[in-house]
Amino acid sequence: QQQVKQSPQSLIVQKGGISIINCAYENTAFDYFPWYQQFPGKGPALLIAIRPDVSEKKEGRFTISFNKSAKQFSLHIMDSQPGDSATYLCAVKDNYGQNFVFGPGTRLSVLP
């Protein structure tokens, strides 16, 4: 049973544009919502994360928006750069089992 869904599956953005990736989850027993960035052949690396007590968190060009009632959170990348081209993975952490469940990923391509 898939608990985490991501959209879109792939995204192409022009340099300088805004990239928006969405994540939706089913279970309410999650307490930590990270986004990971993964380059081909590499392991995922934490990009930014949010806890459910805030609705938005910004770090540089990256922003997470969190909607607890809709059980959705999104990643916004401002001024997208070709170096941002990667797969972006959202995840949720189960506050009971302490396990992390990942979405299927969104492949972002930023054109120069």
Add this chain to the structure above:
Amino acid sequence: DTGVSQNPRHKITKRGQNVTFRCDPISEHNRLYWYRQTLGQGPEFLTYFQNEAQLEKSRLLSDRFSAERPKGSFSTLEIQRTEQGDSAMYLCASSPGSFVDAGELFFGEGSRLTVL
């Protein structure tokens, strides 16, 4: 570099053979996780350890899979009688988490398994 280290990075084996992967977590990280990732998919949870105790195993982890973390430091993941469906990237991650809070995950670069 004091990040999570995984070995070997690549392994090609014939169906039916046994393989073992090793993960050295970040020093003093209490938690260690194993995930499996296939092409175009997100990582799928396999198991995790809190120190040397294996606290949770996914139903994906058949009886051909076994993981150990004998002294709460490095961990090994063994796959017996490999099948072609086992071909994937095996990712290890560690975190400074306690029993109460998992903390952030820090991933290694993975061990890619190809079963012929």
